[in-house]
Amino acid sequence: DAKTTQPTSMDCAEGRAANLPCNHSTISGNEYVYWYRQIHSQGPQYIIHGLKNNETNEMASLIITEDRKSSTLILPHATLRDTAVYYCIAVPTGANNLFFGTGTRLTVIP
């Protein structure tokens, strides 16, 4: 599985867009980019995933570079409840488990 690299922590002002980067320069063609987040003392929550194209859902947008070596998760209007650790994970097609890296601790500031 491709290793992903994320900044350890980030701050974002409430109401502004939070842009969380992820580097996955060794990603292979059959690996999806998944994003999960974990609010303190809870189980991880699925946010979004993509392969090549940009994706958007009710929670976030995922922008994947054309060479697929990096991606950015965008929370368009961050709220205090978005404070969490965000994990970017490269998952091969048909993979049977997820391996978590260290993630980015996002703090939304009032």
Next chain:
Amino acid sequence: GAVVSQHPSRVICKSGTSVKIECRSLDFQATTMFWYRQFPKQSLMLMATSNEGSKATYEQGVEKDKFLINHASLTLSTLTVTSAHPEDSSFYICSARAGFGYTFGSGTRLTVV
């Protein structure tokens, strides 16, 4: 959406006793479930993969005789921490693959005193 229910959410036990944690898929069947452990300020570490009707697959360094996994039905997997010690105190989380992603339980905070 797919929901995984984990119980109990919090448990305190004495050293030397065993603790069972349940993980249920509520609205879907899961032939495979996963157990993770998370120590404070650390990421989730995959402990084992639970397979319905067969033996679990353990990650390197995880003692299978200490962390007993049973997956007797398509909706229930259990993790039993046997002869618990204080160093087993941790946050245990289960998950199952549902559709395009993985759904996680809410976790069990185990404290061994």
